[in-house]
Each structure stands twice: as C-alpha cells, then as structure tokens.
Amino acid sequence: xxxxxxxxxxxxxVHPCWKEPTRVKCETRGExxxxxxxxxxxxxxxxxxxxxxxxxxxVMFLAERVCGICSVIxxxxxxxxxxxxxxxxxxxxxxxxxxxxxxxxRMQSHILAxxxxxxxxxxxxxxxxxxxxxxxVLDELERITGARITCAYMVPGGVxxxxxxxxxxxxxxxxxxxxxEITRYTGMFEHGPLIALRSRGIGILTRDAAxxxxxxxxxxxxxxxxxxxxxLHHPTYRKLGFTPISRxxxxxxxxxxxxxxxxxxSISLIRKCLDILPVGPIRGGGIPxxxxxxxxxxxxxxxxxxxxxTDAAGRVIDxxxxxxxIMNIEACCHYMLTGVASMADVPSTFVSSDPxxxxxxx
Amino acid sequence: MTLLQSLKNFVRSKSIHVAYVDVGSxxxxxxxxxxxxxxxxxxxxxxxxxxxxxxxxxxxxxxxAYTPGWEGKLEGLWEKIPDPxxxxxxxxxxxxGCLFNRPHTLVxxxxxKHIPIAAQVPGCPPRPTEILSAILSVxxxxxxxxxxxx
Amino acid sequence: MKExxxxxxxxxxxxxxxxxxxxxxxxxxxxxxxxxxxxxxRRYIMDHFDMILMENLPARYEQGxxxxxxxxxxxxxxxxxLYTHAVPLIGExxxxxxxxxxxxxxxxxxxxxxxxxxxxxxxxxxxAP
Numbered sequence: 001x002x003x004x005x006x007x008x009x010x011x012x013x014v015h016p017c018w019k020e021p022t023r024v025k026c027e028t029r030g031e032x033x034x035x036x037x038x039x040x041x042x043x044x045x046x047x048x049x050x051x052x053x054x055x056x057x058x059v060m061f062l063a064e065r066v067c068g069i070c071s072v073i074x075x076x077x078x079x080x081x082x083x084x085x086x087x088x089x090x091x092x093x094x095x096x097x098x099x100x101x102x103x104x105x106r107m108q109s110h111i112l113a114x115x116x117x118x119x120x121x122x123x124x125x126x127x128x129x130x131x132x133x134x135x136x137v138l139d140e141l142e143r144i145t146g147a148r149i150t151c152a153y154m155v156p157g158g159v160x161x162x163x164x165x166x167x168x169x170x171x172x173x174x175x176x177x178x179x180x181e182i183t184r185y186t187g188m189f190e191h192g193p194l195i196a197l198r199s200r201g202i203g204i205l206t207r208d209a210a211x212x213x214x215x216x217x218x219x220x221x222x223x224x225x226x227x228x229x230x231x232l233h234h235p236t237y238r239k240l241g242f243t244p245i246s247r248x249x250x251x252x253x254x255x256x257x258x259x260x261x262x263x264x265x266s267i268s269l270i271r272k273c274l275d276i277l278p279v280g281p282i283r284g285g286g287i288p289x290x291x292x293x294x295x296x297x298x299x300x301x302x303x304x305x306x307x308x309x310t311d312a313a314g315r316v317i318d319x320x321x322x323x324x325x326i327m328n329i330e331a332c333c334h335y336m337l338t339g340v341a342s343m344a345d346v347p348s349t350f351v352s353s354d355p356x357x358x359x360x361x362x
Numbered sequence: 363m364t365l366l367q368s369l370k371n372f373v374r375s376k377s378i379h380v381a382y383v384d385v386g387s388x389x390x391x392x393x394x395x396x397x398x399x400x401x402x403x404x405x406x407x408x409x410x411x412x413x414x415x416x417x418x419x420x421x422x423x424x425x426x427a428y429t430p431g432w433e434g435k436l437e438g439l440w441e442k443i444p445d446p447x448x449x450x451x452x453x454x455x456x457x458x459g460c461l462f463n464r465p466h467t468l469v470x471x472x473x474x475k476h477i478p479i480a481a482q483v484p485g486c487p488p489r490p491t492e493i494l495s496a497i498l499s500v501x502x503x504x505x506x507x508x509x510x511x512x
Numbered sequence: 513m514k515e516x517x518x519x520x521x522x523x524x525x526x527x528x529x530x531x532x533x534x535x536x537x538x539x540x541x542x543x544x545x546x547x548x549x550x551x552x553x554r555r556y557i558m559d560h561f562d563m564i565l566m567e568n569l570p571a572r573y574e575q576g577x578x579x580x581x582x583x584x585x586x587x588x589x590x591x592x593x594l595y596t597h598a599v600p601l602i603g604e605x606x607x608x609x610x611x612x613x614x615x616x617x618x619x620x621x622x623x624x625x626x627x628x629x630x631x632x633x634x635x636x637x638x639x640a641p
Contacts, residue, residue: 020384021384045427046469330565
C-alpha cells in the first residue's frame with residue numbers, strides 16, 4: 001500500500017523477540033499506534049507450486065514441512081483428506097493413536113507460544129520453566145514416533161508404529177507430572193501482578209472483529225467464539241466427548257490463558273485415549289486414488305484447510321493450503337494493534353496471536 | 363604469543379554471542395535453536411548468549427534456503443556484524459535446499475553463494491545438542507589470535 | 513529526495529501471492545461479478561492492500577459471501593458487505609451513496625434488475641476508472 005504517513009516505525013524483520021522474520025510497519029502518533037501493516041516475503045518458498053504434479057508419497061513430506069512447529073497436524077489433515085477422498089478405513093487403535101500424537105504436538109506448540117510471550121514481556125523465569133516442560137512433551141513425542149519434529153507418523157490407513165505398553169506407562173506418568181507443572185505455571189501467570197500489567201486490556205480483539213477477520217483457534221476462542229474449533233467435527237474427538245472452552249476478554253492475557261487451559265484439556269484427552277485404547281491392528285491399508293476434496297482440521301493455531309485434487313495414480317494435480325496463521329496475523333495487525341498505547345506492546349501483542357510466518361507464506 | 367593474547371583467547375572462548383536469522387525454512391530448525399535455551403541443554407552454561415541482535419553477535423546461525431525476500435538483505439545483515447565473525451548453517455536447507463529445492467521453487471540455495479559459511483550442521487532438523495556442539499567447536503577457532511592474524 | 517533505506521519494491525512478491533489457485537479463482541469471480549478486467553482487479557489489490565490482507569483474501573471472500581446471502585434485496589446483489597468489509601475494494605461512504613442511489617431508482621419505478629445494473633456500473637467506475 002503506497003501511503004504517506006507522519007511517523008512509520010518498522011519492527012523487524014530481524015527482531016530479538018521474533019522467531020521468524022517478518023516486518024510490521026506501525027503508523028504512530030507519539031507512541032500510540034494508529035494502524036499497522038505487514039510486509040511478508042521473507043519466507044515464501046512456493047511449497048504449493050512444488051507440490052503440484054508430484055505423487056502423494058512426496059507431497060506428504062512436503063506438507064509436513066509447511067510448518068515445523070505444528071508438523072503433525074499438517075501430516076494428519078493431508079492424510080485424512082486423502083483417506084476421505086478414497087474412502088480408506090482407519091482401525092480404531094490407529095485413530096486414537098493419531099489423537100494422542102496430535103494432542104502432544106498441540107501441547108508443545110502451545111508451550112512454545114506461551115514461552116515466546118513470556119520472553120517478550122521479559123518474564124524469563126516462567127519462559128524457561130515452560131521450555132523445560134516442552135522438552136518433556138517432545139520426549140514423549142520422540143518415544144512414540146521416533147522424531148522430535150517432522151515425525152511423518154501417519155500414513156493412509158493408519159499409523160507407522162504401535163504404542164508399546166511400556167511407552168503407554170511412561171506417557172501416563174509424564175502426563176501426571178506435566179499436569180502438575182502446567183497447573184502451577186497457569187497459577188503463576190494468572191496471579192502475577194506484573195504480568196497482568198503487561199497483558200490485561202492490551203491488544204483487544206472483539207468478537208465482531210474476530211468474525212470479520214475470520215480469526216481461528218485460541219485467538220478466536222479467547223474472543224468468545226468456541227464454535228470455531230474444528231475438533232468438534234472430527235469423528236474421533238466426538239467419540240471422546242470433546243467440548244471446546246472459550247473466554248470472553250479477547251486481550252493478550254486471555255489468549256495466553258486460553259493456551260494454558262487447552263494444554264490441560266489436551267492432557268485429559270490423552271488420558272481418555274489411553275483408557276479406551278483397544279488392542280488391534282494399527283494399519284488397515286488402502287491406496288489413495290482420484291478425487292477432489294476440501295478438508296479441515298484443528299491445528300494448534302486454528303483451522304487448517306487443504307484443498308486437494310488428485311488423479312488416478314495418486315498424483316496431486318492441484319493443491320491449496322489455508323493455514324490458521326494467515327487469519328490470526330491479519331486479525332492481529334489490523335484489529336489488535338490498532339489502538340495499542342505503547343510501542344513496547346507491539347511485539348508482545350504480535351507474539352500473543354502465535355504468529356507462524358512459515359505457515360503464512362508457505 | 364604474548365600473555366595478553368592468550369588471556370584474550372581464553373576470555374573470548376567463554377563469551378560467545380549468537381544471533382540467528384531465518385532465510386526461508388519450515389521453522390523446525392528455529393524451534394530447535396530455541397530448544398537450546400531450555401534448562402536441559404542450557405546454552406548459557408557454556409558462555410553462549412543467544413539474542414537476536416546482529417550488531418553484537420559473534421556467531422550468526424543461518425537457517426533456511428534463501429528466499430527472494432532476502433535478496434540483498436542477508437548480505438547487509440552480514441556486513442553489520444562486527445569482526446571477528448562466523449556464520450554457521452543449521453539444517454539441510456542452507457546447505458542443499460532440502461525438499462524445497464525442486465522445479466518451480468522460489469528458493470535459491472545454497473546460502474554459501476551469498477555469505478561465507480564456516481560450518482554446517484546437517485539434519486532436518488538437527489538436534490539441539492548438535493547445534494550446541496557446532497557452535498562450541500567453531501567459535502574458538504574464529505577468535506584464536508585474532509589480533510595476530512589481522 | 514533520497515530513497516528510503518530499507519524499502520523494497522514488493523510487486524513481484526505480491527504477485528506471487530495473487531497467482532495461487534484460490535486467489536486466482538477469487539479474482540476471476542470478482543472480475544466477472546463487477547464486469548471489470550481481471551488485470552485491473554489484480555492491479556487494484558496489489559496497489560491498495562498490504563500483504564497479510566492479500567493472503568487472507570480467499571477466507572474473507574468466502575465468509576463475506578456467506579454474510580452477503582442474508583442481506584436484504586438491493587444490498588445483496590451489489591455486494592454491500594462483501595466489497596466494503598470482507599474484500600475492502602471500496603469505501604463505506606461510496607457504497608452507501610451507490611446503494612441509496614439504487615434504492616431511489618427502485619422507488620422511482622425502475623425495475624430491480626435495471627437499478628442493480630446501473631449500481632454495478634457505478635461500482636465499476638469507483639474501482640477501475
């Protein structure tokens with residue numbers, strides 16, 4: 001957008017608080033932010049262009065590398081889209097194992113998001129506590145799938161590797177420990193007076209604005225839109241009796257608290273899965289064929305949609321990926337940042353929406 | 363070597379400032395660099411301080427396969443880092459482009475075409491311990507007798 | 513005058529965003545609906561929108577279309593919500609003016625189709641003069 005403004009303060013692309021490069025240009029009066037715009041293009045790899053014309057076996061690994069933080073859900077949504085398109089059945093044990101791995105991935109992503117926020121508002125102690133807990137979650141992920149990040153655990157018709165009984169025991173023990181830790185950190189965050197000063201009432205996203213910007217995930221749920229959770233439409237989650245949680249405030253504090261609450265919810269979901277995990281096969285088999293589908297799932301950051309068209313040999317002809325960060329960063333920059341009182345709150349507000357630039361630009 | 367020089371060598375090897383820059387990866391390597399900060403790996407016990415300010419950095423961790431948005435900017439960033447400096451490539455992307463180096467892609471690997479790379483840590487993504495040991499082994503070599511060599 | 517130090521020409525990067533499958537379909541639909549050449553719609557979007565809004569356009573467009581279907585008669589055909597809020601091609605004042613003009617024509621005895629057609633031509637003038 002070519003506009004002439006009085007004062008435009010660029011933040012980024014290389015910024016101490018940001019994990020990935022992006023550039024936010026804030027038009028300010030004094031320190032009061034009047035409007036903000038985003039300059040992308042630092043991470044554009046053209047994954048959708050690479051994917052076109054390739055067999056699904058290759059696209060599967062490319063889909064995982066759309067985003068390294070939430071790689072499991074990209075794998076899951078792509079594979080489930082293929083399964084739905086070619087009506088491939090998944091054994092029940094495999095479906096529950098997928099939920100376990102997905103919830104572990106959601107936990108580590110939420111912990112990382114909250115760590116980034118705590119780091120940005122200079123509460124490093126809580127940030128380091130959270131990073132330590134994240135290592136425990138990643139250990140469990142590695143024990144089950146064999147890799148910390150980009151595990152490629154799901155394949156059409158099931159999962160790659162079974163959960164051994166000793167791993168299940170270890171997972172249960174870890175969940176108990178993590179529950180204790182996360183509850184403690186939630187209390188620290190909720191009652192910290194200095195945290196409240198930096199978080200409450202800053203970067204407010206109203207419910208109408210969230211609807212208009214199509215905000216999704218914890219960002220939308222913190223603004224009172226619980227129905228935005230795609231897990232409500234997933235058959236396995238429905239069987240587990242999943243109900244989304246939501247908050248009404250819509251400020252930075254609510255978004256971070258939302259993630260803390262969802263971590264505890266993930267722990268209870270994993271426990272429920274372990275309780276009802278039946279003995280049986282983990283792979284049903286089946287080969288993806290021709291078809292066209294639009295399929296969405298709930299990533300840690302919100303609704304993730306794949307639009308896929310394949311031919312009879314299982315080659316991907318056309319693909320479009322709509323990642324949650326696109327909507328959330330837009331909601332953040334055009335609604336939350338408007339009216340932020342100080343430049344110091346710009347990075348913290350931006351980080352509170354859990355931006356993932358690699359997802360956004362693909 | 364003078365006593366002063368050996369003192370300098372010793373002190374500098376215990377104080378390394380690190381900046382990281384992502385030039386177009388899947389951000390899996392970014393989170394592994396962040397994981398180095400965790401109390402389990404505790405990068406600061408080795409005297410390494412991670413902050414993202416190139417103007418104070420000694421070691422630049424380059425992640426990713428060089429997207430068009432960084433055209434001219436990565437070189438500018440490299441110039442802003444004070445001497446002695448060193449760049450370490452983290453992950454497969456800056457080395458070969460990994461999965462992204464295919465027809466119709468926008469990326470332009472390897473990064474060594476654009477800035478000098480001293481060490482490479484392959485992996486997709488590499489483990490935090492590998493990143494840590496790479497920084498620890500490359501940094502002292504940069505500092506050793508810097509004034510003498512200059 | 514000196515050139516800004518860090519500003520770069522973003523046209524090619526913006527174009528890369530606009531040629532993805534869903535953006536392309538959206539641009540085609542908007543161009544067909546308003547009767548504007550696709551090139552002009554693309555040009556307008558690249559000149560006036562920032563990059564994250566451009567990335568988000570397909571989601572906003574689809575949500576805008578859903579809202580649009582529940583709108584009252586002349587607004588629905590003209591895309592009152594769609595082209596001001598969801599895909600902000602045109603200012604709210606300008607849209608209000610066009611809609612009140614169309615309503616005036618309907619009250620004056622012009623048929624709905626005729627009035628909407630003239631409203632669309634005014635929209636076209638506002639977006640691609």
